[in-house]
Amino acid sequence: METFIQIGINALSLGAIYALLSLGFAVIYNTVRIFHVLHGAAFLIAGYATWWLAQEQGLPIFFAASIAVILAGASGIFMELAVYRRLRVRGAGFLVSFLGSLAALFFFEGLLLTIARTTARLPRPGGPLPTFNLQIEALDIDLFIKWHAVNTIVLVAILVLAVTLFFRYTKWGRMIRAIASNPDLAVAVGINASQVYLMVFVLGSTLAGIGGVMQTYEGGVIPNVGIRLAITAAGGVIIGGIGSMPGAVVGGLALGLAQTIASYYFGGNWAIPAGFILLLLVILFRPYGLLGTREHRELRRLL
Amino acid sequence: MTTDAQEPQALSDGEANEEQTEAVVPLEGWRAIVTPQRTLIAYGALMMLALVPFGTGHVTGIFVTTVHAIASIAVLVVAALQQRYGLGAFALFILVLSLLWRFELGLSDEYMAHLIVVASVFSILASSLNMSVGYTGLMSLSHAGFMGIGAYAFAVLTTETLNPPPGAEVFNLPYWPSIVVAGLVASVVAFIVSPILRLRGHFFVLATVTVMLSLSQVILAWRWMTNGSLAIREVPRPVIFGYAFDTADKFLLFSIPVAIICIIILWRLVESPYGRVLTTIRANPAVAESIGKNVGFVRLRVYVITAFFAGVAGAVYVSYFTVAAHSQYLVEFSTFLLIMVVLGGSGRWLGAVLGALAYVTVSEVVRYVPDITEWFHSYISFFPVIPGEKTGGITTMTWGALLFFLMLFRPQGIIGRYRLE
Numbered sequence: 001m002e003t004f005i006q007i008g009i010n011a012l013s014l015g016a017i018y019a020l021l022s023l024g025f026a027v028i029y030n031t032v033r034i035f036h037v038l039h040g041a042a043f044l045i046a047g048y049a050t051w052w053l054a055q056e057q058g059l060p061i062f063f064a065a066s067i068a069v070i071l072a073g074a075s076g077i078f079m080e081l082a083v084y085r086r087l088r089v090r091g092a093g094f095l096v097s098f099l100g101s102l103a104a105l106f107f108f109e110g111l112l113l114t115i116a117r118t119t120a121r122l123p124r125p126g127g128p129l130p131t132f133n134l135q136i137e138a139l140d141i142d143l144f145i146k147w148h149a150v151n152t153i154v155l156v157a158i159l160v161l162a163v164t165l166f167f168r169y170t171k172w173g174r175m176i177r178a179i180a181s182n183p184d185l186a187v188a189v190g191i192n193a194s195q196v197y198l199m200v201f202v203l204g205s206t207l208a209g210i211g212g213v214m215q216t217y218e219g220g221v222i223p224n225v226g227i228r229l230a231i232t233a234a235g236g237v238i239i240g241g242i243g244s245m246p247g248a249v250v251g252g253l254a255l256g257l258a259q260t261i262a263s264y265y266f267g268g269n270w271a272i273p274a275g276f277i278l279l280l281l282v283i284l285f286r287p288y289g290l291l292g293t294r295e296h297r298e299l300r301r302l303l
Numbered sequence: 304m305t306t307d308a309q310e311p312q313a314l315s316d317g318e319a320n321e322e323q324t325e326a327v328v329p330l331e332g333w334r335a336i337v338t339p340q341r342t343l344i345a346y347g348a349l350m351m352l353a354l355v356p357f358g359t360g361h362v363t364g365i366f367v368t369t370v371h372a373i374a375s376i377a378v379l380v381v382a383a384l385q386q387r388y389g390l391g392a393f394a395l396f397i398l399v400l401s402l403l404w405r406f407e408l409g410l411s412d413e414y415m416a417h418l419i420v421v422a423s424v425f426s427i428l429a430s431s432l433n434m435s436v437g438y439t440g441l442m443s444l445s446h447a448g449f450m451g452i453g454a455y456a457f458a459v460l461t462t463e464t465l466n467p468p469p470g471a472e473v474f475n476l477p478y479w480p481s482i483v484v485a486g487l488v489a490s491v492v493a494f495i496v497s498p499i500l501r502l503r504g505h506f507f508v509l510a511t512v513t514v515m516l517s518l519s520q521v522i523l524a525w526r527w528m529t530n531g532s533l534a535i536r537e538v539p540r541p542v543i544f545g546y547a548f549d550t551a552d553k554f555l556l557f558s559i560p561v562a563i564i565c566i567i568i569l570w571r572l573v574e575s576p577y578g579r580v581l582t583t584i585r586a587n588p589a590v591a592e593s594i595g596k597n598v599g600f601v602r603l604r605v606y607v608i609t610a611f612f613a614g615v616a617g618a619v620y621v622s623y624f625t626v627a628a629h630s631q632y633l634v635e636f637s638t639f640l641l642i643m644v645v646l647g648g649s650g651r652w653l654g655a656v657l658g659a660l661a662y663v664t665v666s667e668v669v670r671y672v673p674d675i676t677e678w679f680h681s682y683i684s685f686f687p688v689i690p691g692e693k694t695g696g697i698t699t700m701t702w703g704a705l706l707f708f709l710m711l712f713r714p715q716g717i718i719g720r721y722r723l724e
Binding site: 087099280 | 442496498499501502504505506508509510512513514516517519520521523524634635638641645695696697698699700701702703704705706707709710711714
């Protein structure tokens with residue numbers, strides 16, 4: 001029972017970060033239909049900014065984290081304007097946009113590698129992460145659980161709720177959904193597509209940035225994982241179902257769960273292959289993803 | 304001649320796009336005879352004439368560089384006369400660089416041989432990836448994984464396995480069968496992961512990256528077979544009829560013919576009716592299906608065949624380096640292979656070879672960046688000096704910037720047949 005809870009908490013907290021990544025990716029992908037490999041960069045920006053502000057400049061962590069998240073969101077604007085808009089104006093399609101995104105990610109990672117130290121890790125006052133002791137006599141449980149893990153889970157749950165409410169009840173949310181489901185009609189009705197694209201990138205990158213902050217606080221980030229992050233995000237989207245936002249969250253959680261279980265039973269090396277096996281199984285047996293539906297337009301183009 | 308009005312710049316650079324292939328708009332005059340491919344083949348043949356005696360030690364590197372200078376000037380002249388800017392730029396780059404290296408920066412003979420071997424192995428890899436990406440539209444970032452599988456398979460087959468668990472066989476196979484078996488092992492792995500071929504577009508790319516990462520991890524984790532994060536050492540170099548190809552110069556006599564054979568096989572595969580099927584699948588799978596081609600099977604076959612060549616290339620690579628290490632086969636390398644294909648020009652079988660050459664040369668140039676920044680720094684003290692150990696980051700940055708500008712201004716690469724869309 002103990003191990004069950006331990007694995008569960010670890011899986012949920014990892015899955016929560018993945019869910020943030022996937023949700024951000026899904027928001028961008030559903031609207032702009034670009035494989036946004038640069039998504040990992042938003043994560044890294046937030047992570048490094050948090051580290052730099054807190055460690056080098058000595059800001060209190062909360063402020064450092066907030067500024068970092070805002071920076072990540074701002075970087076989303078930069079990505080859309082400097083990378084994707086420029087390519088789109090020249091008539092770029094899927095492949096060229098993807099390669100351009102990859103190129104920008106490479107450039108960014110190289111830049112980070114050159115100007116910064118390789119690992120960004122936050123100082124933790126008082127040593128290791130504070131934990132609390134969970135004791136339930138009846139079930140014979142005596143565990144130390146990191147507060148950080150619980151914080152992550154709660155924060156992500158709140159964020160997912162907030163995003164869902166945003167999409168359902170605010171004007172901007174509806175505009176984004178309009179462009180996502182029928183771009184031509186939305187533009188004909190008078191919605192400004194460029195503005196919506198920018199909003200979407202800001203939103204997605206902010207979500208990724210929050211994930212980055214949480215991850216930096218826990219274990220640090222290195223620049224080389226940019227591609228891996230984008231892959232994780234996209235993997236979560238596929239597993240959960242392309243085109244479905246709750247699917248992205250579920251997919252991220254599922255990925256986190258698979259990786260945690262694999263790490264526990266087979267060793268840390270098997271985390272990524274486990275993710276792959278999960279992806280493969282989902283493709284084979286539920287090609288539309290766990291929560292995807294046949295009706296979604298996107299799927300007819302891709303499967 | 305009235306055809307001038309129709310399509311005077313049919314295949315000059317900047318106009319290359321999918322509709323205007325050579326079959327639709329026939330070339331005229333000498334442009335039809337001296338095509339970029341033939342120019343490059345002539346260049347290659349001239350270089351072979353210089354490299355063979357170089358490999359056996361009869362001729363110095365200076366001779367090779369001189370021949371190279373003459374050959375690239377010829378290509379440059381042809382490109383200039385035909386207004387093929389991409390090819391011209393490449394020839395100019397190679398010419399200037401090789402002269403600079405040899406006479407100013409002091410490239411030694413052994414290092415030149417080393418670069419040539421590496422370039423030839425990369426040509427095999429890039430050409431096979433070109434068959435997958437450029438012709439069939441399968442953007443696979445798992446190629447380095449298959450290379451790694453081939454490399455490790457070869458290493459395991461030709462050395463004595465370290466610490467095998469009781470009951471396992473100890474291999475020690477001879478050289479040539481091992482290369483072929485290594486390629487086959489890579490193909491089998493490709494077959495095993497082939498369900499991902501069901502995905503299209505972005506998600507296929509994602510799946511191939513996941514495959515790549517997984518293969519990487521499998522290599523790390525299968526400790527008794529692959530020695531984990533330590534490397535397999537003492538992988539043998541070939542010995543044919545008693546002639547040991549043990550130094551770099553001699554090894555290039557081995558790797559270049561192997562590369563040429565592989566590239567010719569790939570050429571016959573893609574510049575053929577089968578190749579037309581592949582390009583149709585890339586352009587419009589629905590059309591391919593409607594004329595009766597089983598798209599799924601064809602993609603599977605392409606994926607498996609290209610994995611075979613990647614495995615063979617990996618085997619040759621590991622034979623040269625005599626060490627099979629996990630760090631050589633990572634995702635970044637897969638992306639560099641893709642960059643080679645895109646840079647050289649997808650859809651032309653020689654484009655990949657050009658891309659491989661370009662990659663090797665640019666990577667070497669980047670190594671001089673710390674020296675260049677120091678030189679600048681001595682004049683302008685504001686200028687930052689980039690220390691030597693940051694070269695990895697600079698390389699990645701350079702390739703990122705290069706690829707981005709390529710996508711912006713010249714998506715078809717150096718001699719691409721069609722503009723990537």
